[in-house]
Amino acid sequence: MANLKAIRDRIQSVKNTKKITEAMRLVAAARVRRAQEQVLLTRPFADRLAQVLYSLQTRLRFEDVDLPLLKKRQVRSVGLLVISGDRGLCGGYNTNVIRRAENRAKELKAEGVDYKFVLVGRKAIQYFQRRDQPIEGTFTGLEQIPTAAEATQIADQLLSLFLSDSVDRIELVYTKFVSLVSSRPVVQTLLPLDAQGLEAADDEIFRLTTRGGQFQVEREKVTSQVRALPRDMIFEQDPVQILDSLLPLYLSNQLLRALQESAASELAARMTAMSNASDNAADLIGSLTLSYNKARQAAITQQILEVVGGAEALT
Secondary structure, X not given: OHHHHHHHXXXXXXXXXXXXXXXXXXXXXXXXXXXXXXXXXXXXXXXHHHHHHHHHHHHOOXXXXXXXXXXXXXXXXXEEEEEOOOOOOOOOHHHHHHHHHHHHHHHHHHOOOEEEEEEEXXXXXXXXXXXXXXXXXXXXXXOOOOOHHHHHHHHHHHHHHHHXXXXXXXXXXXXXXXXXXXXXXXXXXXXXXXXXXXXXXOEEEEEEEEEOOXXXXXXEEEOOOOOOOOOOOOOOOOHHHHHHHHHHHHHHHHHHHHHHHHHHHHHHHHHHHHHHHHHHHHHHHHHHXXXXXXXXXXXXXXXXXXXXXXXXXXX
């Protein structure tokens, strides 16, 4: 009977664990919805900014414009901005982006280029601090749904490094959101800005929906309606000065989108991990229940045999 009690206790423990993992999956799903709403709210500003930059690009020959954020220098040192999470329980999300950043650092070292890390998220900070890597700045405790203020704070740190000539190029290592079960760590150059990449481009919006009781992602192609400003429009300031003021905003906007993609990837990975944990718990409960029934049947059979044996002994 002691064996039966142990199996019953383990079944109850697994059921409790399943309740927790299912709750965490639903919380992550709710936050994914909030993340996609945040992306939609930031789109009008991003579209308007792209329109102004596109118009300035058509009026100016950027190769003749001497702006620090557009100037390409000989690369002797690279700043690597790595975006990870503060918490675990999200599958291989943190491991994949940290491994990608580590491989990129090895590639730069093999080329004879120095590198410095700017780290976002407790997981990346703990990993690289334990390995004595050069770290210029750290950011933790960011909101689950990234905000423009947080993106601006990180962008200011990057601008300080770049404009002070501490680094000659800044690369971003983050996780690109592909689907609920797939994400891809990528490397993107943030600074210097590419003048040919300031025009508006087609984009995609990911919507979390439910169908048949299951979560799924729908992709919607979005084309920004960017029109050039009237040719007879007169700027009160020199267009170069306007461009110099808008480029940091453009950098912050690019960084905000990367933070949003990383947050969506982390939440989707947590949803998938908790869903798999719930499924495994259900399978384990079924296996334990079968073992419990077999042990209970064996115990009952043993008791019957003992009764029959006792009755035969009396006769």
